[in-house]
Amino acid sequence: MRERNPHLPNADLIRLADGECGPAESAQARAHLESCWKCRSRLQELESAIHDFMQAAPELPELPSPDPARAVFRARLSQLAAEAPPPRWNAFWRGVPALAAAAVAIATILITFGGTVNADGPKPRTSLTPGETRPVSLAEVCAVPEPDPEQDNETARQIPVEMQRQVFAAYGMDPAQAGAYEVDYLITPELGGAHTVRNLWPQPYSARWNARVKDRLEHRLHQLVCQGKVNLATAQHDIAKDWIGAYRKYVTPSSPR
Amino acid sequence: MAASLQSAAGFFVGSRPAEWSPLEEEVTALYDQHRGPLLRYLGSLRVSAADGEEIVQEVFLALFRHLRQNKSRANLRGWIFAVAHNLALKNRAARLRHAEVDAPGEYRDPGPDPEQLAAGNQRQARLLAVVRALPEQDRCCLSLRAEGFRYREIAQIVGISLGSVANALERSLSRLSRACPEGAERT
Secondary structure, X not given: OOOOOXXXXXXXXXXXXXXXXXXXXXXXXXXXXXXXXXXXXXXXHHHHHHHHHHHHHHHOOOOOOXXXXXXXXXXXXXXXXXXXXXXXXXXXXXXXXXXXXXXXXXXXXHHHHOOOOOOOOOOOOOOOOOOOEOXXXXXXXXXXXXXXXXXXXXXXXXXXXXXXXXXXXXXXXXXXHHHHEEEEEOOOHHHOEOOOHHHEEEEEOOOOOOHHHHHHHHHHHHHHHHOOOOOHHHHHHHHHHOHHHXXXXXXXXOOOO | OHHHHHHHHHXXXXXXXXXXXXXXXXXXXXXXXXXXXXXXXXHHOOOOHHHXXXXXXXXXXXXXXXXXXXXXXXXXXXXXXXXXXXXXXXXXXXXXXXXXXXXXXXXXXXXXXXXXXXXXXXXXHHHHHHHHHOOHXXXXXXXXXXXXXXXXXXXXXXXXXXXXXXXXXXXXXXHHHHHOOOOOOOO
């Protein structure tokens, strides 16, 4: 008898009560329950634990008032809805034929920098510096004041010497040359860039496309992101993929003087 | 966080379109419907209330993008909870990584609420303490089951097998029933 119809373990009792057993299993379990007060009493205990949990559960967190959060949500949603779905940009860049602009930008870069966009040029090597982000919410990004391009904020984000050394080594650069370069974040921390070597690259001081120019782009992107006009992931992607192209797209199509 | 949400709201004033698209309305209705349950669930993952609110917003913005691309509408509720679950884990990983730097205070477990104890509802306080002490995966399964999800959906949201869900629920309920035996006085 016991062999053919053993007591039901708690897991089976719960699955049975939750309707998670197949028809055959459930018929067999019910038959056992009818005959066995022991199992029925245990099921009762489990059901009462469920009852107690449900009584207490709603009080786990105290829910803040929905209204302010809802207003922010609707505003963010309408911003998102106003942005055309990727990869099109026509909502924000209305009137700018995006593909043509991108083609012009690329052509301009090729013409202007054909000779200098190389290992030591003003763009990082993708294999060494793909750009990395840290998980960060829009609210966190926008809670930080915008990076001010007019202010020298380099001291505010000093990169440890050891990391700088790793970056120069990865780029195969002679430490003697290092003085002409600044190790800079590709995706700026203000836009959620990570503090990792793969988000750092040596940027020449002397180039026309120098750190100061990039700071202007970062400032602009931070503004656009926090105004909800550009989504954070897009900003991170664009600056990592081609910051010069991003500068032309978001700041101005003309080259810095 | 509340302050930053307020100031974020400030950015958007004036740029509101005259009317909402049907998709915006639909997503907002889903937001209204699921915000509370999601915040409760995020609470069981020990996400702070402020971070929870932000995660809920991210979830429904992601849902809007998802639906705008005409992706699957099957089991949206499960989708919503799965995205929230993943964002919560990410959020916590980020918090842990920056814990020493910026938010050492975020992790404290509130423990039994003294007011509740004072109010004499010891049984409930004991029960909540047991829930808090559960392994996280067990607590997740229990909370999701309480939200009405079936085992298969829970397995998908948490990213574990069906058997693991059943075991987690068994462990949780057995512990609860041991800690608060039925014969014990109520209130």
